[in-house]
Amino acid sequence: MGADTKTSLLHRQIADGLSIEVHETDGLRWLDFGDGGIQSIIAPAQPERLVSPHNQAILAGLLFVPTPRNILLLGTGGGALARFFAHHVPGCKGVAVERSAAVIHIARQFFDFPDLASRWRLHLGDARHFVEHTPGRYDLVILDIAQGQHTPAWVTDSNFLSHCHQRLAHTAVFVVNLIPHHDDEFAQQLGRLRQAFPDATACLSVPEHHNVLVFGFQDPFTVEEAEARLPALSRQWPVPFAEAFQRLREQNPPGSGIF
Numbered sequence: 001m002g003a004d005t006k007t008s009l010l011h012r013q014i015a016d017g018l019s020i021e022v023h024e025t026d027g028l029r030w031l032d033f034g035d036g037g038i039q040s041i042i043a044p045a046q047p048e049r050l051v052s053p054h055n056q057a058i059l060a061g062l063l064f065v066p067t068p069r070n071i072l073l074l075g076t077g078g079g080a081l082a083r084f085f086a087h088h089v090p091g092c093k094g095v096a097v098e099r100s101a102a103v104i105h106i107a108r109q110f111f112d113f114p115d116l117a118s119r120w121r122l123h124l125g126d127a128r129h130f131v132e133h134t135p136g137r138y139d140l141v142i143l144d145i146a147q148g149q150h151t152p153a154w155v156t157d158s159n160f161l162s163h164c165h166q167r168l169a170h171t172a173v174f175v176v177n178l179i180p181h182h183d184d185e186f187a188q189q190l191g192r193l194r195q196a197f198p199d200a201t202a203c204l205s206v207p208e209h210h211n212v213l214v215f216g217f218q219d220p221f222t223v224e225e226a227e228a229r230l231p232a233l234s235r236q237w238p239v240p241f242a243e244a245f246q247r248l249r250e251q252n253p254p255g256s257g258i259f
Helices: 051-066 078-088 101-110 127-133 158-166 182-198 225-230 230-236 241-251
Strands: 008-015 018-025 027-032 039-043 070-075 093-098 118-123 138-143 166-180 201-205 212-218
Touching: 008 101, 018 101, 018 201, 027 078, 027 101, 039 078, 039 230, 051 078, 051 118, 051 166, 051 201, 051 212, 051 225, 051 230, 051 241, 070 078, 078 118, 101 118, 118 230, 127 158, 138 158, 158 166, 158 182, 182 201, 182 212, 201 241, 225 230, 230 241
Parallel strands: 070 093, 070 138, 093 118, 138 166
Antiparallel strands: 008 018, 018 027, 027 039, 166 212, 201 212
16 A cells, blocks of 8 residues: 555454554555555455455466366455455355464454355364365365465475365366565475476466466366457456466466466
8 A cells, every 4th residue: 555545444453473453445455464465455345356466366277277166265364355256156165264263253354254144164274284184175276375475385395285286176276376585485386386286387476566376277278278268257257367368378488387
């Protein structure tokens, strides 16, 4: 948010060693863990809208798989993605895993996380334990966990990625949001992801952000099929798919994965 923009503090608490705050201004509401980064952002009056550029980039994975009906979110934040999916695909089922009870409470109270009457549920627990010990397969698995605006090392641990792969349905996509410290670290992270998803990965950076999304696919559509789906997807979802597809082409040279 701009330095001169006046904001309203809606909530503040200390939990899990963090100072957790909810702010609002100009029709936008966001979650702040006190590390200078925005964890979740929504437009409360516009449930159809996905505000965050990195959340929009996450949905680029939908170019290569059918519309998801069973979704797993590892790391919930305010639950902006769950809210968005519940609005646009009301019949889909979803599980959001979050280790902080305080964040779960905030997601429900301040960020319109889908209510108990929906097909979404919040699971209090550790993402690693969940994927290893909870059965079930999903069309879309989104892993979006950071500590101090950096991706924890365990997120790209080979054993953990193997368990994530086992949670994918036959035609599905795994998306991980990486925030590496430097290029060498990203190269190591990407190497482990490509081992977990051989010949079926793609990378997408987020303009003006340090985030890099990496997609791992289970039986993806071809690039040509994905391009042919652009018009229909753009009508179905208020997301800049054409722009994301162009960046995917530019950032994934032939032979690097699904391209």
